[in-house]
Amino acid sequence: MSDLQEIKGLVEKINPTLVELRSEIDAMKASAPKDVVTEEKHQRMADDITAKMADMQAKQAKLEAALNRPDGGEGKGMDVEMEAKHRDLFRDYMAYGKTDGLKETREGIEIKAMSTDVNPDGGYLVRPELSSTIVSRIFETSPLRQVANVERTGGKSIDILIDDNEAGARWVGEGASGGQTDTPQIGQKVIAAHKIEADPRMTTEMIEDAYLNVEAWLAGKVADKFARTQNTAFVNGTGTGQPRGFLTYAAWAAAGVYERDKIEQINMGSAAALNADGLIEVQNALKEGYQAAAVWGMKRTTFGAALQLKGNDNYFFSPVLLANGQASIQLLGKPVVFMDDMPAVAANALSIVYADFRVAYTILDRVGLQVLRDPFTNKGFITYYTTQRVGGDVTNFDGIKIGKVAA
DSSP states (O other): OOHHHHHHHHHHHHHHHHHHHHHHHHHHHHHSOOOHHHHHHHHHHHHHHHHHHHHHHHHHHHHHHHHHSTTOSHHHHHHHHHHHHHHHHHHHHHHHOOOTTTTTTOTTOOOOOOBSSSGGGBGGGSOOOOOSOOOOOOOOOOOGGGTSEEEEESSSEEEEEEOOOOOOOOOOOTTOOOOOOOOOOOEEEEEEOEEEEEOOEEEHHHHHHOSSOHHHHHHHHHHHHHHHHHHHHHHHOBSSSSOBOGGGSOBOSSTTOOOTTOBEEEEEEEETSOOHHHHHHHHHHSOHHHHTTOEEEEOHHHHHHHHTOEETTEESOOOEEEETTEEEEEETTEEEEEOTTSOOSOTTOEEEEEEOHHHHEEEEEEEEEEEEEESSSSTTEEEEEEEEEEEEEEOOTTSEEEEEEEO
C-alpha cells in the first residue's frame, strides 16, 4: 500500500470521531446551566473542533485530487521506484560493465549490441576514409623522345637534307689531270605532322561533385595515351597518316653496303634465341663515329634473356654500372632503353636495335597539345576534344643497326 492511501485511511477514521465529539459538545451546551462562562467555554471547544474538521477535510480533498491524477496512484510510486533502480543498473553497466542484478530486473531494460556490419546498428557512424592517392596502372612504352632528335615547327612539315653521298677523287701523275670527278649529290627527307586525337566526355555533375580534380586527371590520362601511341608509331608506324617507324624499312642488300631508305639488319646467329656473339656483331656493325652516343633498344624481356647468357660458366654481361652515384642499365658498356614496342625474341624477329638516335631518327612536333573544351554540343556533357600533330622518320640510315634473330 502506498503512503497516499495510508494517509487517506487515517483521515477517514478521524472524521467520524470528530463528528461524534462535536455532537457531544452540542448536547453538553444544551443541558449545561446558562451562565456566560460555561457557554463561552463550550463555544470555544465547538469552534476548535469545527476548525480542525475543516482543516482535515481540506487535506482530504487534496489527497483525493492527487490520487485521481493520471498515474498518480499506487502505480506511480512503483514506476518511480523501478525507474530509479533501472537507471542505477544501467549506469553501472555502461560505466563499469557490471551486470549484477540485471537478471532480476530485466523488465523495461533492453540491451542491444552495436555493429559496423549493419548500418542502422552503427555502420553509419563508421565511415571509410577516402585517400587522395590514386594508384594507377603502368603501361610500358618506347620512350624514343629521350634519345631521338626532336624538331618543333609552326608549319605542317619540315624538309631535312640528307647528305649521304661523297665527292670523287683519284691519284694522278705530275702535270697530269684525269678530267672531271664525281660531284656529291644531296637528298631530301620530308617529315609531315600527322594528327592524333581524343574525344573524351564527362557529365557536368561528375565535374561538380567529384572529390578530386577530374579534369586534371583526365588531361593526364589523355596525355599519357598520346605519348604511348606516338612511341608505338616511332617504332612500327606505317608512315601513312602517322609517323614511320624504323622497323618498317627494308634491309640492305649486302652487309656493309650502304643504301638510302634501307637499314642494315644483322643476323645474330642462334635460331629463335639470343647469343653473345650476335649482340657483339650488332654493336660492331655501327661505325665508330656513331658509337659515342649509341644506345641499345629492346623489350624488357629481351634484356632479361641477354643477362642470362654465359661464357665459361660465368655471366657474360655486367648489366648495371654506377656513374656519379646513379645506376645505369648497360649492355656491352652502352645504355639500354626499354622499348616495349620492339618484338620479343623469336625466329626472324627484329628484336634488337642499336643506334645513335640523335642523328638516326627525327621527331617532329607541330606546336603542342591542343584541348577544345566544349560544353555546348552535347547538353549536360563536357567534351574535351584533344589533338596533337606529330611526325617522325629515319633521317640517317647509317647510324642505326637492327639485330635479327635467326630462323
